[in-house]
Amino acid sequence: MQKLQFPAWLKAAYGRCPDAIPRGLQSETIAVEDACTRVTSEPVRACNAVPPWSVAARNGYAFRTEDTNPVPGSRPSKLNSDSDLLAPGRRIDDPRIEPLEPGTAIGMNAYGPLPVNADAVVPDDIATALDAIQYKRVLVRRLLPRGANVIQKASEYAAGDVLLQKGQRITPERQAVLIAAGVRELKVSKRPRIGVVVSSYERCAPLGSRSCWQTPDACGPYIRTLIEQWGFEVAQIEYISPPSRAGSTPQALHEAEISYRRRMIELAQRYDLIIGSGMLSTESHRRVGLNGLSWFAASSSNDEINISQGPGSRFNLAVSRDRSPPRTEKFEVKDATGRVRESHSIHHFDRATFVNLPGFLSSVTVLMHVLVRRIIDLYEFVETPGPCWEIGELARDVECDRKTNLMQWAKIVWGPRGEPLIDPLPDQEPHRVSAFLDADVIAAIPVCRGGLAAGSRIHFLRLDPMRQPAAPNCAIPQPIEIITEAHHSTEFESMQPQMNIAQSWSCLNAWLQSMPDAIPGGFRAAASDDDIHVLEAAISAKLPADFTASLKTHNGQVDQDGVCFEGESLLNIKGILSEWTCWRDVIANDEFEGITSDPDGGVKDDWYNLKWIPITRNGMGDSLCLDLDPAPGGTFGQVIRVWHDDERRERVAASFEAWLCRMVMDITGLEEQKEQKEQE
Structure with missing residues (x-):
């Protein structure tokens, strides 16, 4: 049983309270829908597993790992896609989807139930749907282990697990968990x-009649x-x-x-x-x-x-x-042979x-x-009887009584660090009828000569007993660091790229030789110096050296409408100029006048800046851009995400070199191999 804390002067009074309970435990069975605020008289166990079947953790394709190529770095696996399995008429018990045929995958939404024999889900960003109009085949570009991106059956609760112990009061949240676990009825204290x-x-x-002196x-x-x-x-x-x-x-x-x-x-x-x-x-x-x-x-x-x-x-x-x-009720405890080992009596x-x-x-x-x-x-035989007192800090100086401990009505206010503080209300004489009108808590002010200074720790009691904390809390010992500048740092921003431009393209080209269907058409040949000079003249800016080096290796991909990196196409010089010109024309018409964005740290709050040079597109008006005009804290040539209909402007990578290295490591599986080696 959890040992609760409370003001010391209540110890004697709390010790006398059990004397007022004259009866032994009596219980009754009720429906779970009626159980809120009741107290369990025996442990409550889950009737069903939660979740009741394995589900997908991400959007993607469910498949059997035995149908994919088990050799890392080998050609991608091609699986047939059967969307008919998702039809309501094809569902069977539980309602799990029918088993997959060998060599078959099925498109899944996150948290949807998996076919009974599917053991992994390949996310959309490392799978390619071939014959895209009918989605008849799926290309799995990376080897995934069994259980990848799958939330296993009973990962929260297994059938038979104890959900609530004896003597726990059922809150709305606990009631919801009981229902989700298939509990239909349970025993509670009368x-x-x-x-x-x-x-x-x-x-x-x-509303009754009263004499003149009555209230x-x-x-x-x-x-x-x-x-x-x-x-x-x-x-x-x-x-x-x-x-x-x-x-x-x-x-x-x-x-x-x-x-x-x-x-x-x-x-x-x-x-x-x-x-x-x-x-x-x-x-x-x-x-x-x-x-x-x-x-x-x-x-x-x-x-x-x-x-x-x-x-x-x-x-x-x-x-x-x-x-x-x-009356006296006896309970006998028997061993495996049926012999009575001990007995208990309840009066x-x-x-x-x-x-x-x-x-x-x-x-x-x-x-x-x-x-x-x-x-x-x-x-009601609650295992840990309340009320549940907590410890908090005073928001201001408070006068104390030299002889009597005080219970004062108080509010919860917020301090300069965002911390909750206890602020006693004024005018708390016992005869005042409005003393507790605005109170959130009862504050316990102990006997003290003089008073308590702001920041002193005291006991307090919330006036909503259903939302008791799980354990006694304590005041925050250290101030919380407040970050005033919006900047969402990422791990790859603080690290040097593991491969330069030439190494990244060499690695990707070698991988594509074994998986030519992964990026249909592949990449274009190198851009000429004249082509690069034309682009720089059009945008009136000098391109970063790493991006120039990339163009001199591959001038974007062949199929400008095809998928390359994370569902986007890598633009060639012509495509870059086309996208940039569209943005320039919109700016010329003053359509973004007075409109600002919500940027990450190091990115300006423009809706669009002509020094943001598109390098990818997703076909819906959104692009990754090279930022040639960063805000303080940013870097020249950083990669940012620009949405056409969303105010977010995200800092994706510190440079094009870092972004390309991350994309190559992800698509080829090098990142996963690196993580496995580190774990070993």
Whole structure:
């Protein structure tokens, strides 16, 4: 059981709360749809695996690895594509897709169920669809291991796994997990029947008739609404007038007290837990009405528990007489041979519990969150009964009391580093009805001479018990580093390319000799110096040396509409001029006037800059560009992504040489081989 933290002055009060629980564990079976806010009375196990079948982790093609060439660097594998397997009429049980035929692949969307015999998914960027109109064949350009890009069946939960332990309260999130794992019904602790009783000389029902000195009661409706927010039902609020002491003879007072006692005993038959309010906590009211409960219990004892805090410095606990004869339930523990090794007994007492919360509205509300929440958890046998106190830092200096610990209403505010801070609200006298109106938490301010400085660590309690943290938190010991300049650094930007331009093209050409269909048509011959000078004259800029070296090796690819790198075509000089001219004409028409982009660090916030030279295109108006006019922090000739309909301007690589090296290593499988060697 997790050991919870709480203010030290509540230790004695929390220690007395279990005395108010008079019965052994009782449970009932309910549908999982009705289980939210209930407490499990036994471990809950998954009925089905989650996910129930293997699914694709990425968009691509599902296939059997045994159908591909197992030799690294060999010719790519060609597989037939059967899109008919995705038709709803072809699905069978679970609803897994029918098995793949040998040598067949099937196009998959991310998180779609795989055929039962598919064991890998090749992403779109390392596969090529041949006969693109019908997608009848797929070219797998790289060897992939079994399980690549596959989320395996039962990777989250296997059938039979424990989802919730005994004594855990079911939040909406936990309920969703139970349903996803196929749980239909489960055993939970029986809930107590809760009644709310208001007995007061000064307060009466809000809509009832009242004398001139009486005020409408707000405590009863608040208690009822809060209990219902916690997931319980409260049929009505019982308003009971306490025995009148003014001008009464001893005989009349005795009869009034007997009548009052009978009414409370009647309520004890109808409810398991009775929450009372209405009496003040001052000395003249200490033994009057609900503040005096000796008549309620089987014995004459009345647990009056004092807490050195304000507001909410005192509450009363009492247990009724047995409503039915007690019973004992025995449990036997047997070994594998069936012999009884040990036995346990649980005693069930049928009694009602009374909790009285004296004081003004502010005191009652504090006690509801601080004490009654714990008693309800104990009634339902929660494994770690709340409330769940956390540790936080004060947002400002706070004055303390020299004799009394304080419970103060507070808000969560945000500090200069974005850290959450606890800020107590002003004007918190117990008689004020609006003290807690804007509160997020209850702050525990300990006895102290003087006060607590801003930044002091204190306990606090959130007012939403359903969103308790998983474990006690603690204040952040170190400031969080704040990055003020938007710059998305990547690993390849901080590393020197492993191959220069000549080495990258040599490696790619060697790979294409064994896989000529991977890039149909291949690449064009070298560009001439005259062609390069024409391009530089047209754009009025000098090209980076690495890109010039690339053009002198290959002037783009042969098929300008074909796929080359990550679904894009590598442009030749003519294609570069064509794309750049289109952007120039749009700028000449002032269509980007006043429009800015959202760039990475080192890239200007223009929508388009004439010093951004397109080097690829994807057929939808988007390109990778050489940036010949970088912002501070960027590099001349860096590669950036320019979208025609999106404000993002991403810094893809620090240079064309770095970008080409990464593309070649990825398409040829060198990057994967490098990672495998590093792991070995």
